[in-house]
Amino acid sequence: MEARAVETDFERIDLRSDTVTCPTPEMRQAMCEAEVGDDMVGEDPTVNLLEAYCCELFQKEAAVFCCSGTQSNQVAVWSQCRPGDEILIEQNGHLANYEGGAPAVLSGVSVRCLPGRGGMLDSADLESAWRQPHQHFPTPKLLCLENTTNIGGGRVYPFEQLQRVCEWGRARGLRLHLDGARIFNACTAAGYLPHQVANLFDTVSLCFSKGLGCPMGSMLLGDADTIARGRRARKIFGGALRQAGIMAAAAVYALQHHRARLVEDHAHARRLAEILQGIEGVRIQPELVESNIVFFELDPAGMTGVEFTRQLQQKNVLMFAVGPQRIRAVTHLDINSGMVEQAGRVIAEVLARRP
Ligand SMILES: Cc1ncc(COP(=O)(O)O)c(C=O)c1O
Known part of the structure; x- marks a missing residue:
């Protein structure tokens, strides 16, 4: 390189x-040459290409291109929770601390922040904090992990720990969301593949605007039903886009050239x-x-x-x-x-x- x-x-x-x-000159060139159309009616070929590319990389059924990591995280919350539900997350988690209180504002959802290490949770942390569902409590619905962690210190979950935590969450009937703003950094550091991680979760959010070096953009991946709800959330949050292929072209370029x-x-x-x-x-x-x-x-x-x-x-x-x-x-x-x-x-x- x-x-x-x-x-x-x-x-x-x-x-x-x-x-x-x-953006590098080469990325700008790719953006310049992007084929575009109206994404809100599903007609932007470059956004469609990017969504399909991500589905393949992460082996998920569907994907929706979002403006930012905050938006894709909050679209994940809206599409998997109802007002009165609760998110379980490590106490430094971005989704809970640095997104303007969005779970409460946008989805009527409360957040339970739990102490972990380096921004990471383990099944024992969750087990000791677990409350049997009861009318007193918000309904526990979504377990969110961050990998790599940001304020936790750029730490990388070992694969076995991810498995353990996700198994714990599944056994309690929780939905599982990964804030993978820096998932490619995690994969690079730990040696696991994007789809191996994604298979453990219902939804995965990833950012193009961090280590991959794009001007903007994130992706939310999941099953077709969840992402269909996610598309509606994106619209409600004002993030449904038109000729977004210019931005998607940067992301396609970055996936091909900036991961290694x-x-x-x-x-x-x-x-x-x-x-x-x-x-x-x-x-x-x-x-x-x-x-x-x-x-x-x-x-x-x-x-x-x-x-x-x-x-x-x-x-x-x-x-x-x-x-x-x-x-x-x-x-x-x-x-x-x-x-x-x-x-x-x-x-x-x-x-x-x-x-
Ligand atoms: C872990 C994590 N999640 C989500 C986000 C939000 O991304 P954005 O700034 O694109 O909204 C960030 C931003 O730094 C982050 O570090």
Whole structure:
């Protein structure tokens, strides 16, 4: 694969998120040449192609192209729950914490957040929190897992754990949804295939706008009935589209050309963790860096996360402070190895001047 930038030729090193990527010239070309039609009446050939491509990859009956990961998650909730139902999810889960309270707003559904590890749940966590359905309680309906985890730290579920949790959920009559915003990162890191994971769940949501580097778009996959309801939800949420093939073309391009390179992002994240481990004033567990997300803590005796990221920004390195001392850095398509080394140098410089 061609290098996208000369390793030392960069102005800004943006490690805030893998959502900051810009489409490559080749992706833009694919978008330019996309055949389009009216998707709301099922006539956009490129959207149809993308949906069929995803069904094949994930071995699911049906798929609906959505605007964002938030939309595809919430379409999954609406199509599988009724008002008064409850979602079970790990306490850091995106669907519960970072989607504007959408399960309550859009679907009349409450959320039960359970403590896990690294954003991941195991069957024992669920068993100890399980309440027998009773008139006091909302009706438990949907179990949601996230893989890889975001705020959980970019962690990757081992396959056996996914199986165990899904078996537990099935035995209690729950529907199972996977927030697979970064499912290809998970597959790359763990070595499982998309359909092996998807087979465990009723619905899977995946994002094109994260590691795959597209400007927008997500997909919700499931059985034909659920996705038919999902299409209705997408319409109600204002997300039914017209000539969306321009965006679907970017996603088709990314599925073909950007999946194999995710190993590079993971190697860059591991390298960043290794550099951080050698910097005084940083606490990190490099062994927990399993995909493209790196979390680290600043020594509480030193500067705050906000001050740290402000000083980094002055030196053209961008990261997010996600807690008083907690920082998140994410590697992606627009980050090369030279940028990782430079980010490390800047962090060491900034922390060397800490009070
Ligand atoms: C795990 C996870 N799920 C869902 C989303 C939502 O995606 P979007 O920003 O496209 O709505 C994100 C966004 O970062 C995410 O990290």
